[in-house]
Amino acid sequence: MTDPLIVVEGLVKRFYLKGQNYVGAINGISFEIGRGETLGLVGESGSGKTTVGRCLLRLVEPTSGRIRFEGSDITRLTKRELKPLRSRLQMVFQDPFASLNPRRTVRQTVEEPLALQREAPARGWLGMITEMLERVGLGPQYLDRFPVELTASEQQRVGIARALITSPKLVVLDEPTSTLDPTVREEILGLLRSLQSSTSVAYLFISHDIMAVERLSHRVAVMYLGHIVEQAPTAAIMADPRHPYTRALMSAVLSPDPTRRLSRNLVVGEIPSAINPRRECPFYSRCPIRLDRCLDDVPAMAAVGSEHGAACFRWRDTSEVLAEVASE
Amino acid sequence: MSARKIDDDRRWQHSSASVTRHSAHRSVTGLWSRLSRFDRAVLFVFILVLVIAAIGPFVAPYPPTFADPLQRLVPPNRAHPFGTDENGIDVLSRLIAAPRTDVLIAVIATTLSVAIGVPLGVVAGYFEGADRRALRWISEGTLRLLDVIQAFPVFILAMVLVAIRGTGPVNVVFAVAFVNFPVFLRLVRSEILALREHLYAEAAVALGNSELGVGFKHLLPNAWPTVLVQVSVTIGFAVLLTAGLSFVGAGVSPPTPELGAMIASGAKFMVIGQWWVAMFPGLLLGLIVFTFAVMGDIVGKLMEPGQRTIPARRLLSKDRIAPAAQAEAAAPSAPDAVLSVRGLAIEASGGPPILDGVSFDLMPGEILGVVGLPGSGKSILVRAIVRLLGHDLQRRAGHVFFRGKDLAELDERTLRAIRGYEILPLLPNAKSQLNPLVRVGDLMVAHIRAHHRCSRREAHARAARMLGAIGIGDAEHWLAAYPHELSGGMAQRVCLAIALVHRPPLIVADEPTAGLDVTVQRQVLDLMIELCHQSGAAQVLATRELGIVAHYCNRVAVLHEGLIVEMGSVRDVLLAPRHAVTRRLIAAADLRAVSSAATTNTSSKIVR
Ligand SMILES: Nc1ncnc2c1ncn2[C@@H]1O[C@H](COP(=O)(O)OP(=O)(O)OP(=O)(O)O)[C@@H](O)[C@H]1O
Numbered sequence: 001m002t003d004p005l006i007v008v009e010g011l012v013k014r015f016y017l018k019g020q021n022y023v024g025a026i027n028g029i030s031f032e033i034g035r036g037e038t039l040g041l042v043g044e045s046g047s048g049k050t051t052v053g054r055c056l057l058r059l060v061e062p063t064s065g066r067i068r069f070e071g072s073d074i075t076r077l078t079k080r081e082l083k084p085l086r087s088r089l090q091m092v093f094q095d096p097f098a099s100l101n102p103r104r105t106v107r108q109t110v111e112e113p114l115a116l117q118r119e120a121p122a123r124g125w126l127g128m129i130t131e132m133l134e135r136v137g138l139g140p141q142y143l144d145r146f147p148v149e150l151t152a153s154e155q156q157r158v159g160i161a162r163a164l165i166t167s168p169k170l171v172v173l174d175e176p177t178s179t180l181d182p183t184v185r186e187e188i189l190g191l192l193r194s195l196q197s198s199t200s201v202a203y204l205f206i207s208h209d210i211m212a213v214e215r216l217s218h219r220v221a222v223m224y225l226g227h228i229v230e231q232a233p234t235a236a237i238m239a240d241p242r243h244p245y246t247r248a249l250m251s252a253v254l255s256p257d258p259t260r261r262l263s264r265n266l267v268v269g270e271i272p273s274a275i276n277p278r279r280e281c282p283f284y285s286r287c288p289i290r291l292d293r294c295l296d297d298v299p300a301m302a303a304v305g306s307e308h309g310a311a312c313f314r315w316r317d318t319s320e321v322l323a324e325v326a327s328e
Numbered sequence: 329m330s331a332r333k334i335d336d337d338r339r340w341q342h343s344s345a346s347v348t349r350h351s352a353h354r355s356v357t358g359l360w361s362r363l364s365r366f367d368r369a370v371l372f373v374f375i376l377v378l379v380i381a382a383i384g385p386f387v388a389p390y391p392p393t394f395a396d397p398l399q400r401l402v403p404p405n406r407a408h409p410f411g412t413d414e415n416g417i418d419v420l421s422r423l424i425a426a427p428r429t430d431v432l433i434a435v436i437a438t439t440l441s442v443a444i445g446v447p448l449g450v451v452a453g454y455f456e457g458a459d460r461r462a463l464r465w466i467s468e469g470t471l472r473l474l475d476v477i478q479a480f481p482v483f484i485l486a487m488v489l490v491a492i493r494g495t496g497p498v499n500v501v502f503a504v505a506f507v508n509f510p511v512f513l514r515l516v517r518s519e520i521l522a523l524r525e526h527l528y529a530e531a532a533v534a535l536g537n538s539e540l541g542v543g544f545k546h547l548l549p550n551a552w553p554t555v556l557v558q559v560s561v562t563i564g565f566a567v568l569l570t571a572g573l574s575f576v577g578a579g580v581s582p583p584t585p586e587l588g589a590m591i592a593s594g595a596k597f598m599v600i601g602q603w604w605v606a607m608f609p610g611l612l613l614g615l616i617v618f619t620f621a622v623m624g625d626i627v628g629k630l631m632e633p634g635q636r637t638i639p640a641r642r643l644l645s646k647d648r649i650a651p652a653a654q655a656e657a658a659a660p661s662a663p664d665a666v667l668s669v670r671g672l673a674i675e676a677s678g679g680p681p682i683l684d685g686v687s688f689d690l691m692p693g694e695i696l697g698v699v700g701l702p703g704s705g706k707s708i709l710v711r712a713i714v715r716l717l718g719h720d721l722q723r724r725a726g727h728v729f730f731r732g733k734d735l736a737e738l739d740e741r742t743l744r745a746i747r748g749y750e751i752l753p754l755l756p757n758a759k760s761q762l763n764p765l766v767r768v769g770d771l772m773v774a775h776i777r778a779h780h781r782c783s784r785r786e787a788h789a790r791a792a793r794m795l796g797a798i799g800i801g802d803a804e805h806w807l808a809a810y811p812h813e814l815s816g817g818m819a820q821r822v823c824l825a826i827a828l829v830h831r832p833p834l835i836v837a838d839e840p841t842a843g844l845d846v847t848v849q850r851q852v853l854d855l856m857i858e859l860c861h862q863s864g865a866a867q868v869l870a871t872r873e874l875g876i877v878a879h880y881c882n883r884v885a886v887l888h889e890g891l892i893v894e895m896g897s898v899r900d901v902l903l904a905p906r907h908a909v910t911r912r913l914i915a916a917a918d919l920r921a922v923s924s925a926a927t928t929n930t931s932s933k934i935v936r
């Protein structure tokens with residue numbers, strides 16, 4: 001990729017507990033996002049994907065690793081140096097209602113980033129706010145409403161307006177649609193996409209819903225237990241997933257077409273605890289095709305294609321082996 | 329999605345939204361209607377007290393410091409309705425003039441405590457959550473110091489303060505403010521600590537606010553209601569404290585009219601039968617303190633954030649409903665149906681209907697999916713069947729026949745015996761429904777033994793086997809665990825397993841897999857269906873996800889504006905939808921349809 005917008009290298013985040021114990025939330029991940037591009041980050045709860053987003057905005061302090069955004073290393077900046085950066089790096093949160101201050105009107109909420117940055121003169125703010133609201137599909141009659149007076153979809157539109165009003169270069173979307181009804185989900189995804197094409201903002205789209213990720217992302221990274229286990233352009237990963245976990249995520253999706261038969265669910269159990277992770281394949285405990293040697297080390301990212309990597313020792317023939325197991 | 333499409337969607341969403349939607353909770357009539365008659369009476373007295381405090385000295389019938397030596401200790405009569413005191417001053421006039429002193433001192437002192445306590449509380453709340461250890465220590469130390477201050481009996485402390493600084497109103501203000509500011513500091517600190525967990529606090533940091541800025545700009549406004557409640561209570565208490573200090577001679581001294589001093593000087597005449605001098609000020613003091621205390625509650629009620637007003641519903645004309653659904657509503661319930669809902673109508677107290685005549689039959693072993701737009705009444709329907717509705721929702725009409733009994737008419741005790749045993753309600757967030765104090769194993773054993781005669785040991789062994797069957801390894805560990813140790817998916821599976829011990833003929837489920845991870849959702853659904861097949865249980869399954877309906881249900885009912893607008897076999901409805909809402913739901917789900925890699929042709933556990 002030529003001149004990526006943000007480069008994350010070897011990011012690690014540990015939350016220390018009592019004694020020597022720690023939660024390995026992120027265990028050394030690397031990725032890049034280009035200008036105007038969307039990287040989808042998929043994984044289940046506990047995989048560490050929200051923590052990645054929070055590290056990018058320094059809402060939590062990364063333990064180690066580097067995050068280069070437009071030339072400066074975010075992890076090294078002081079809080080003061082960080083502040084001007086905020087207008088170029090924004091976030092949209094999972095629960096639209098909870099992320100809005102209940103005692104602030106739509107106008108006050110969307111105005112806040114402008115007031116904090118003081119880049120534009122104050123008399124222009126109202127015009128900017130009205131225009132931004134219009135772009136997210138809300139008319140001026142919404143200016144003085146409070147969050148309780150909005151539907152979930154309207155609340156999330158306000159959240160998006162707040163994030164985009166300072167024309168950021170990158171917006172972290174943390175499960176922006178997961179608490180929404182499917183009908184509303186579509187609306188919001190469509191809105192995000194049209195905003196991207198008109199402003200060429202880049203997104204880090206965090207979600208547990210691989211279908212939503214497919215709809216919005218140019219590239220996809222799959223996270224499991226603090227590791228990126230597979231990463232590729234969207235079309236490549238959807239057509240030819242190489243990591244058994246990626247396959248599991250895909251086959252867990254229920255098509256609304258009743259004539260389609262469900263594939264057998266091969267992955268049982270739940271994501272294990274992230275406390276004091278061992279040096280082994282993170283997916284070992286649930287992997288239907290695991291081997292003894294998967295316990296030896298964390299598998300490195302193997303190059304499946306030029307831009308497609310999978311961190312599995314058996315990446316060469318995952319689908320054949322899985323089919324064998326399934327037919328047993 | 330094009331802008332037009334969004335517009336269309338928006339219109340859709342609001343087609344049923346009402347005119348009343350805008351900010352009813354901010355209007356005065358809205359606020360007034362929240363108060364009970366008692367509250368309104370207190371509010372009236374409160375205003376009266378404030379008015380008297382403001383203009384008392386000017387409206388008193390006699391000058392409140394005018395002593396008439398010839399009229400000393402006159403009992404209540406026409407000229408002096410409350411009598412006169414030992415100096416010959418009219419007691420009523422002094423009573424009207426006195427609250428000004430007490431209330432003024434109390435208000436100023438409380439304002440001072442708020443002005444000191446609240447900002448310190450914000451800072452303490454911020455320090456306490458801070459990364460830097462030194463700040464946490466400062467905060468910790470301050471709190472310990474406050475403990476010490478507060479450990480003294482307040483009255484003694486105030487007396488000591490006045491003794492050090494000398495008597496007089498200004499010193500009383502300082503003393504009362506000093507003993508009260510820790511109350512506000514603590515209150516605000518704990519509010520801030522709680523509020524900073526909210527997502528909007530994190531959002532504010534992400535926007536570039538400093539932590540302290542978030543505390544003052546975002547969290548404090550949300551803490552104000554609690555603070556104001558406390559302000560009112562504290563003013564009442566401060567009035568009492570002021571009067572108390574004056575009573576012991578440490579506060580305001582005569583001749584300034586003041587309740588405590590009046591009581592003090594009147595007290596010595598009490599024993600010789602001249603009761604009026606002390607009694608009336610005493611009663612008034614009690615009334616003032618009481619009024620301020622109750623005002624605290626009232627303020628709390630008025631500051632509650634408004635509820636969203638419920639959208640008014642248009643009634644659907646019958647011809648907009650698919651014929652099959654209509655026919656089923658009209659027909660008498662099928663003889664062999666497990667569940668037969670007839671014309672069920674639910675409304676919010678005084679509000680619009682939420683369900684408006686829902687009818688359907690459920691055959692043994694059948695799984696009926698209930699879908700609809702958000703707010704269409706899916707959850708209400710599921711809860712209405714087992715009568716698990718909140719108190720603000722009532723049944724207006726209709727019946728729910730289950731094995732010959734009308735659940736809608738049963739008394740609560742009989743119903744409770746059925747619920748959980750013959751009908752299993754499965755609601756989202758199973759964890760919150762398990763008793764947090766009972767170990768998983770004990771709970772399972774109790775249920776097993778309620779149903780099968782067996783020893784504890786046998787029941788325990790059986791429980792362990794059950795956990796294995798629902799995919800939870802290391803059974804002994806989990807049997808000894810408490811519900812909070814389970815993950816959401818495990819809790820939902822445990823609920824299922826427990827319930828199915830009783831082999832209920834009917835399960836009613838509302839989004840049973842909401843919030844679960846996709847790979848876990850499949851496991852729970854597979855298990856649910858498998859167990860249904862084993863025991864022949866029928867099921868009503870409300871869900872937002874059409875994918876669940878497509879693969880786990882036999883029939884589907886589409887709810888819209890409180891009515892079933894389309895019902896039929898899953899294939900018929902999903903492949904050839906007739907109603908606009910159904911098409912809209914399918915469109916939303918279809919866009920997310922699966923690419924070919926996800927569905928292979930391996931055999932499925934699901935039987936249809
Ligand atoms: N306690 C209540 N008092 C008044 N109205 C209520 C109450 N509870 C729910 N409602 C209203 O009843 C309607 C149906 O709510 P319900 O929760 O059943 O919808 P749903 O179909 O389950 O929606 P979702 O897809 O969001 O889960 C909504 O308009 C809701 O606002």
Ligand code: SF4
Binds near residue numbers: 284294312
């Ligand atoms: S490395 Fe081994 S355990 Fe890990 S995913 Fe691949 S096959 Fe499974």
Ligand SMILES: [Mg+2]
Binds near residue numbers: 706707838839
């Ligand atoms: Mg619901």
